[in-house]
Amino acid sequence: MVNLKLGRKAFEYFYALLIIFLLWYMISQIVNINLIPSPILVLENLSKTFKSKIMIHVEYSLFRILMGIALSLIVGVPTGIVMGYFSRIDKLLSPIVYLIYPIPKIALLPVVMLIFGLGEMSKIFMIAVIVVFQVIVSLRDAVKGIPENMYYSIYSLGGSLFQLLREVIIPASLINILTSIRVALGTAISVLFFTETFGTEYGIGYFIMDSWMRVNYLDMYSGIIVLSLMGIVLFSIIDFLEFIFYRW
Amino acid sequence: MVKVEGLTVRYKTDDGYFTALENINLNVDDGDVLALVGPSGCGKSTLMHVLSGIINTYDGKVTINGEGINTKKHRIGLVLQDYGLLPWKNVYENAVLGLKIKCKLDSDDRDYALFILDKLGLKEFIRRYPQKLSGGQRQRVAIARALILKPDILLMDEPFSALDEITREEMQELFIEIQKEYNVSTVFVTHSIEEAVYIGKKIAIMSKSPGTIKQIIHNETYGLKDKRLCREFYDLTIKIRKDIKEEWST
Numbered sequence: 001m002v003n004l005k006l007g008r009k010a011f012e013y014f015y016a017l018l019i020i021f022l023l024w025y026m027i028s029q030i031v032n033i034n035l036i037p038s039p040i041l042v043l044e045n046l047s048k049t050f051k052s053k054i055m056i057h058v059e060y061s062l063f064r065i066l067m068g069i070a071l072s073l074i075v076g077v078p079t080g081i082v083m084g085y086f087s088r089i090d091k092l093l094s095p096i097v098y099l100i101y102p103i104p105k106i107a108l109l110p111v112v113m114l115i116f117g118l119g120e121m122s123k124i125f126m127i128a129v130i131v132v133f134q135v136i137v138s139l140r141d142a143v144k145g146i147p148e149n150m151y152y153s154i155y156s157l158g159g160s161l162f163q164l165l166r167e168v169i170i171p172a173s174l175i176n177i178l179t180s181i182r183v184a185l186g187t188a189i190s191v192l193f194f195t196e197t198f199g200t201e202y203g204i205g206y207f208i209m210d211s212w213m214r215v216n217y218l219d220m221y222s223g224i225i226v227l228s229l230m231g232i233v234l235f236s237i238i239d240f241l242e243f244i245f246y247r248w
Numbered sequence: 249m250v251k252v253e254g255l256t257v258r259y260k261t262d263d264g265y266f267t268a269l270e271n272i273n274l275n276v277d278d279g280d281v282l283a284l285v286g287p288s289g290c291g292k293s294t295l296m297h298v299l300s301g302i303i304n305t306y307d308g309k310v311t312i313n314g315e316g317i318n319t320k321k322h323r324i325g326l327v328l329q330d331y332g333l334l335p336w337k338n339v340y341e342n343a344v345l346g347l348k349i350k351c352k353l354d355s356d357d358r359d360y361a362l363f364i365l366d367k368l369g370l371k372e373f374i375r376r377y378p379q380k381l382s383g384g385q386r387q388r389v390a391i392a393r394a395l396i397l398k399p400d401i402l403l404m405d406e407p408f409s410a411l412d413e414i415t416r417e418e419m420q421e422l423f424i425e426i427q428k429e430y431n432v433s434t435v436f437v438t439h440s441i442e443e444a445v446y447i448g449k450k451i452a453i454m455s456k457s458p459g460t461i462k463q464i465i466h467n468e469t470y471g472l473k474d475k476r477l478c479r480e481f482y483d484l485t486i487k488i489r490k491d492i493k494e495e496w497s498t
Binding site for chain 1: 379
């Protein structure tokens with residue numbers, strides 16, 4: 001049954017890809033301009049240049065995105081859990097979180113760049129700062145949603161706070177951690193793209209913009225495909241983790 | 249031995265205090281079963297929370313074997329109406345949770361856990377998750393968890409009230425058997441008079457809120473075989489029903 005599920009998922013991906021490429025191909029044939037090359041040419045270009053030209057950019061981008069998400073989890077998971085479990089702390093922190101959450105933090109990029117410089121740190125920090133709020137809010141709600149009864153047996157056994165965390169709180173909110181990462185991933189990739197258009201010569205965002213400037217549309221589309229694939233692969237990893245941890 | 253003297257519990261509400269329990273006095277001798285019966289909202293669950301150390305702000309004195317309740321020291325087996333199982337742990341992991349929190353598991357503990365699970369007819373389900381079990385099976389897991397702990401006191405908070413009639417009678421039978429064998433001091437909360445008479449050695453009857461103990465009855469039918477076929481069982485049930493008819497109505 002498990003294999004069936006995974007097989008079905010693979011089929012769905014394949015089917016969606018096929019449709020998208022078919023549409024793309026039709027449009028490219030109808031309009032017949034440089035700006036929209038045929039997907040066949042793009043894939044050909046991609047397979048030729050991936051190792052020599054694109055790989056290095058993928059490495060940079062992946063590093064930034066993973067570090068950004070890791071940083072937001074390191075900060076967001078404990079904060080969310082503490083807010084969810086201790087309602088007094090929640091009362092103190094919630095107003096601040098709610099106020100900052102909707103601010104378009106990407107607008108702070110210039111400030112972040114002034115503080116952290118043009119290097120890796122400012123890009124990682126930017127991703128983390130945007131993602132962390134989603135993590136905090138969903139973790140807090142997850143912990144708040146745990147029924148009191150689940151705590152009772154641990155209380156009556158004289159369990160410590162650490163045991164409560166390990167046996168109840170973390171497993172109960174694990175699925176929400178994964179969901180929040182999934183939601184955050186989409187945002188993180190957009191932010192990544194944006195930050196990579198400044199002050200760097202590496203990263204898939206840079207590669208796309210640079211190809212565009214050089215009017216190399218084949219490279220540009222190759223970059224877009226690679227960026228999308230990165231997203232899909234990261235998504236699938238989350239799906240897989242969910243599948244492993246969510247057996248019950 | 250569990251002793252409750254002059255226990256009063258108040259909750260803080262928006263407008264002052266709400267008295268949930270008032271001046272409760274109870275004894276559970278070693279190996280005895282005290283059935284606690286009362287109407288909904290009379291504070292039965294509050295009393296259980298006090299005995300299990302979940303509530304620890306109260307007036308009066310509550311002791312287990314002469315000492316104030318200490319959840320770290322005492323072994324308290326708690327069985328709740330909604331089973332209190334963790335859905336992400338399988339039957340075995342749920343069953344040993346109590347021990348695991350008390351101490352590191354050794355191989356004797358694991359053997360004992362498997363022995364009890366087998367005893368409760370759960371051996372073939374040990375790798376299953378609670379969601380794949382029936383209500384009766386889940387409740388057996390909860391009881392196994394409490395027993396594996398080798399508890400000083402077993403607290404059962406309306407354990408069978410979510411089960412269907414046939415399963416409930418089976419579980420009552422099973423409980424009596426297990427209790428006889430392991431001699432665990434038990435407080436058994438129920439809202440069913442029949443269940444109280446069926447299971448308790450002593451039956452404590454509570455009043456409506458604020459909960460007080462109205463009377464404590466020594467159950468003469470305790471230990472009778474095939475009780476549901478005995479006249480005495482029904483006589484006592486009817487007597488208690490008459491006693492509380494006015495008390496619980498309105």
